[in-house]
Amino acid sequence: MRLADAQVVSTRALLAARENIRAAIEAQAMICIYGQAGHGKSFAVNASLRELAPKLTRRIQFRARPSTRDLRHELFYALGLQGRPPAHAIEFDRMLRGALVEPRVLVCDEAQWLSKLCFEYLRYLWDDTDSALTIVFTGGNGCFEMLLSEPMLESRVYAWQEIGRMPLDEVLDVIPAFHPVWSEADLIALCDQEAAHGNFRAWAKITHHLTVGLQQAGRSRVDEELLRWAYSKLSSRQAA
Template sequence: MTGWLDVDERDDHYLGLAGANISATEALLSTRDNLADVVEARAMMCVHGDAGLGKTLSVNASLRTLAAEDVYRVQFRARPTPRDIRHVLFDALGCSGRPPASPIEFDTLLKDVLAERPRVLVCDEAQWLSRECFELWRHLWDDRRTDIAIVFVGGGDCYQVLRREPMLSSRVYVWQEFRRMPREQVVQVIPAFHPVWANAEVDDIAYADVHAGHGNFRAWAKITAHTLTALTRLEREVPDREILQWVFSRLGGRRD
């Protein structure tokens, strides 16, 4: 669990990559527009797609602009139970006292807190949630007193997982899928993503994407980190095919 205001913007980038910038991709701009509508409507949203495509970064960056003081982010790395979610929300919302022992009392407490003022609850890695967990989220959102928007963010199978829960999926206001960047977008975005690529040849950026990047921001963060290491060791400034070949050797990519 992470309180929103405790998250440094640099932590949004994979590896905390120094010098990395948030790039205004089509997906990021769509996320910002969609979240603005969801927050205003106090609705639910599902952001889904394969790992490393920038889902969490886009949601974080957008909500910092739209509703930074109202956002509470929860995240799970394994399959949580409703009890886990209740306790994580108890901590994230700064509830006082001891957590209630009874689920009914616990839910009443959470709803009382969530009725105090507008809030945006972001549930990352939502593909791990069970039917009972989704029912808890729906129960909190359905209560007329609560004043919340809920954003589910999850991996490639998150869409299928939520769609299997019709009581919840019917309440999702916006569905947004993240996909790999096409190559023509990569060569435009990557020079703005990190200064190391600003003076690189377009053909070399495309070459790196073909062999290792594959339109995936997380992969590009790794490429960039290794490229910075190579340039420092060789006392060079601009990446070229020789540098990229060395990078590929570390990533397990092809060397042709």
């Protein structure tokens, strides 16, 4: 949201994700980091990989059920392979396996959209004896259940991490460090109880509305009236 003056804060979930990803890269393993929307899973994964493996990381993402042909082509472009994608599957597979001899970290975002055949194909690439591939599956609703329903894949997952809502004690600790608008506010607990509910995306949106409101009103500090104005802009579902 291009939130000026916002800072990356080391939540417990982010620190755990960093450690899980570090261990997975060392073991060239598969891991799954999942959770509901807005809890910070994608941010935790991206921030960790920017630190741990910025040059090795490649990302793929689908918004609808892809075929294995779609997956091959997405991998072709994500890996930066030269030339045209091979016309025949056996040639395509040979090319991808050859590319994955070099260490790579593949992030499969919104993994719940992958089909059984796509999961089988990723397992096939990872199982190759010459592969140096680490796979990070991330996703929201249904991601955990989808991977769990594939026994051959589930048995190979090195670590599972669910990223949930921040508890209130953590909110009180990290939100003042997240943005200076909260540095003197004594309304953090109220905001979390009434609107944010430990959801970091909700906190970011509320903070953005507050910075706009402070500027428009010519104020320097947050008060209860401005706070409620800010989170009145969230959907009723988020505020429930």
